[in-house]
Amino acid sequence: MKLYNTLSKRKEEFVPIEPGKVKMYVCGPTVYNLIHIGNARPMIVFDTARRYMEHKGYEVNYVSNFTDVDDRIIKKAIEEGIDANTVSQRYIEECKKDMEGLNVKPATVHPKATEEICGMIEMIETLVEKGYAYKADDGTVYFRTRKFKDYGKLSHKNLDDLRGGNRSLLVSGEDQKEDSLDFVLWKPKKENEPYWESPWCNGRPGWHIECSVMSKKYLGEEIDIHAGGEDLIFPHHENEIAQSEAANGKEFARYWLHNAFLNIDNKKMSKSLGNFLTVRDISEKYDLQVLRFFMLNAHYRSPINFSAELMESAKNSLERITTAVQRLDDLIQQKSETGDISADEQSLLGAADQYTKKFNDAMDDDINTADAIAAVFEMVKYSNTHFDERHSKAALMEMKQKMVALTDILGLNTAKKEEILDEEIEKLIAERQTARKDKNFKRADEIRDMLLEKGIVLEDTREGVKWKKN
Structure with missing residues (x-):
């Protein structure tokens, strides 16, 4: 299996640190509102990557966090007159409902930032001791970016170019920085904000340190795969690398996977444009399996455009697959005896394996779900053409199993919905x-x-x- 590594900017053969096991961390949402369809894309595509690796026999330890302390959460809490924890817990539960609707498997662990503060303080202390971090007069702790010599290796950015673009930070309330590129590890508390005691001041962690610590706690100092949206490459993932490798003295992650952006009607999704769509909005009109299918119809590294027309097309395409599976189901129900598979039937079933191979080849090529779905449609056509009531129950069952094996990897539910009066x-x-x-x-x-x-x-x-x- 080959994966496109943002770190090297090329496809690489996937070789896990420990044979047969995969340690994978995917940045999760900041829980201040219902998740939008942009949040859903990494959830769906990396869940599918996980499913395929499990299908190949890997034991996947999959960690995806909830960022439950953030300016936006605090703002929402103040607006509603409640505490920040109530806001974050509400939207964690809502997010889990949406994930269930999207058929995204629960992570091995879903850590919450607020429950890992002790680990964050410990890592910051280590960085201070090693000279990679320093305390400003107001209690803020910053990371010394220039001291980490490999800074910029993920985003492929030049430090001097970055400094030129960040000079404004020196005069925008962060004038205690030694360098404009330095970033926050710990910040002092403000009125009406949650805070924790620390050696530097009562306050809360910066965003970047959270993922470094949660990844280390649940996966160890070195992990196989770190994934998320391409908007996280810089500065979030770049800063994670700097913190983790400076603190631990080891390579943080071997493979960095990033999904491309999602647009609405060829425009960037934003509340100001009035085209902001939550997963819950979509669920009012469609089964969320349609949204999952829509997302997987494009390669995860390709930008994807969302529109009503494309969703209708996705719905119709998904129905072709579910109808083919249900057709086999109906034929199976009509048979009383299982019987033996004849030589001719065995030959037909063997020929269907070419589509399984095409599917696996596509998934082995950087999780190419678009080509994998094309292989599923070829199998659907083959099944509809070659299998009917003349065939044995055993042959029909095996043909169905071949098809469902592929849709299961994609996380698509082909089971017939229970009728309701x-x-x-x-x-x-x-x-x-x-x-x-x-x-x-x-x-x-x-x-x-x-x-x-x-x-x-x-x-x-x-x-x-x-x-x-x-």
């Missing part, structure tokens, strides 16, 4: 309306999710709630 739908909608009226939004969301699982999409309109079968 119209009167049951109306009863659940009425219960949801009552729950909303009573401000029991948790129950209202549960009912909506329950209906969505059965293929029922709700639309809240001025005239009331409308529903349709998706």
Whole structure:
């Protein structure tokens, strides 16, 4: 299996530190709101990479954090008149719901920054002792960027060019820095902010130190894969490397994987443009399996454009796959005896393996899900053409298993949705309306999710709630 390593800017053969085991860290969301579809892309693509590595027999220790202390979380807490922990915990739970809808497997560990403060203080102390960090007069602790000689090796940026672009920092409230490139490891507390005691001042950690510490605690000083969105390459991941390697004296991560940006109708997603979409917004119109399929239809390093038309196309394409699996299911149900697979059937099944090979070849080539999906469609066409009611139950079951094996790696659920009667739908909608009226939004969301699982999409309109079968 080859992976494109941002560090070397080329595809490299994947060789784990320990044979048969993979230590993988993926930067998770800052939990101050519902996750948007841009957040969903790394969740989906790196979950798929994990699934494929597990399929190949690797034992994957997959760690993905929640950043639960941040200026945006604090701002939200002040606006709502509650504490920051209540805000972050609320959105961690909402994020987990969205991840479940997207069929993203829970990480081996989902660490929270606020629960790892002691480790952060310890690493900062180590950096100070080694001369890589210093305390300013106000208690802020900065990292001495120039002392780390390999700074810029991930982003391929020149230090002098970076300094020229950062001179404004010297006069923007950070004039106690020795160098404009130095970045914060620990910052003093402000009014109405959460804080922790430290040797330097009561305060809280900088963003970059959080991931270095959580990765070290749950995966060790050296890891195989570090992944995230390409917007994290600089400064976040660059700073993680500097901190971790300066503190531990070892290479931090062997392979750095980054997914490209997502645009909406060929424009950058932003609240100011009015094109900001959360995963929850999408779930009101589509089964989230459609969003997952849409994301995987492009190579993870290629920019992806989201539009209503492309989502409809993704929905129709996914239905071709699920319909093919359900067709085999229906044929299997019609058979009473399993019987033996004939020589002719064995030959047909053997020929189908060419599509499995194409799929694996695509995934071995830097997790190329776009080409892998193309191989799935070739298998769908082959199955529809060559397998029908004339074939044995055993042959039909094996053909189905070959197809489902591939969709499982992609995290696509091909199981037929349980049918639900119209009167049951109306009863659940009425219960949801009552729950909303009573401000029991948790129950209202549960009912909506329950209906969505059965293929029922709700639309809240001025005239009331409308529903349709998706």
